[in-house]
Amino acid sequence: MLNASDLRKGLKLQIDGAPYIITDFEFSKPGKGQALYRCKMRNMISGNQLVKTYRSNDKFEKAELEERKMQYLYNQNNEYHFMDTDNYEQLFLTAEQLGDNKNYLIDNMEVEVLFFESLPIDVTLPIFVNLSVTVADPWAKGDTSGNDTKPVTVETGYQLQVPPFVEEGDKIQIDTRTGEYVTRVKE
């Protein structure tokens, strides 16, 4: 069983027999009041949204999902294809099913495909992935805007904020749990 303090974005719960993933999470605590855990969740099969506020004493069941190691092959018409490298079996997931995870998929990447009652529903990625920066504005020296970051685009088309010194062609490490920049990777 999980406790309210385990709740966070990306956690997968089983509610009324269905697997849900927390897509948005906000801890709130009105002054001197009790802790409230506000969760926006997506049913991982139907795609339906659910918004709920939990209290610290609430208990949760982890979604029972099977994992299989597979390789990401390619994306065609928003279908993301994966292959089991042991038996060459292939399957695909849609962009909707992958959610933010599609931002970090590069060809031949090894991932864990998640199955709920033998249906593929999502993937688990490595916590850190290295992606090449394809678009970055040059850093304007003497910039006094107070910004310590600038936006760049990486090879998957994903956009994020990075420190000003990151340039086009650099490889950067991204935390797939938060979608945020971690560090520049030396080749």
Add this chain to the structure above:
Amino acid sequence: MLGEKRLKLRAAFFDSVRLFFKNKGFLEVDTPVRQPVVIPEANIVPIEADGEYLQASPELCMKRLLARGLTNIFQICPCFRKNEIGTLHMEEFRMLEWYRRGARYHALMDDCEQLLRAVDKDLTATGIGCGPGGDNFFAETDLDMPFLRITVAQAFDAYSRVPLEQAVREGSFDEVLVEDVEPKLGGGRPVFLYDYPVELGSLARRKDEEPHLVERFELYINGIELANGFTELTDEREQRTRFHDEIEAIKQGRNVTTALPERFLQDLEHLDSAAGIALGLDRLLMVAVNGRGLKEVVPFTPQDLT
């Protein structure tokens, strides 16, 4: 981790707050962060430290100083609250508390208005700026107008799906406040929400004319709670009773036995009247720079340490 500009801005922010209170004749104090007893509060879980606790607030020591005769005091210090983690919460954060002996809660609201204007002015004067639009601190907030002051009852009447009395009775006050009321508070102009039901102010003084309410208020900007202040409860016997209620609630909820802060209660007998307030400095700086999370203004987040 913060870059140099933000670190400079943060330092200027702390300078500004200190200068504001020193100019008003407040004495800066620093009291122990680690203490053998904590304020019994049902909804705050203390972090243990070698058989003692890290403070959730410097309130006990600061009120003991007032009881010993000090008049106006302030403190900036780290505070700790277990399991409070989110965009607007960290288990360790920087608190500003100030106390006025002989004052009531409306005097603290006046302080808040002046403090925020001073901070806005001082940050702008640094020339550092906080965004692509230039030096526009508190960009979405008009600090020049008097801040709005509305009672909890008025706010519930205006925004809540259930009346205040019903929410308190059913134990859903917090949910209704967070979901219905808070999002409506402090957009464009800061708001003081004041006069809370007595159940929600265990260290606050009852209103003479409406004893089911306490003289407590909170400051909001953009739906974000920044400060909690009240006219202090100085009746030692009533404080003892309210602590017992909290201790019972802690036992029910967490199965933990909490000791009464006896030294505090002894000193409280010598305190005639006072008002005090706690303001989350990280949050105030975040709101000042129009940020979306505390990580935009704290030098290190917990993630930066692991």
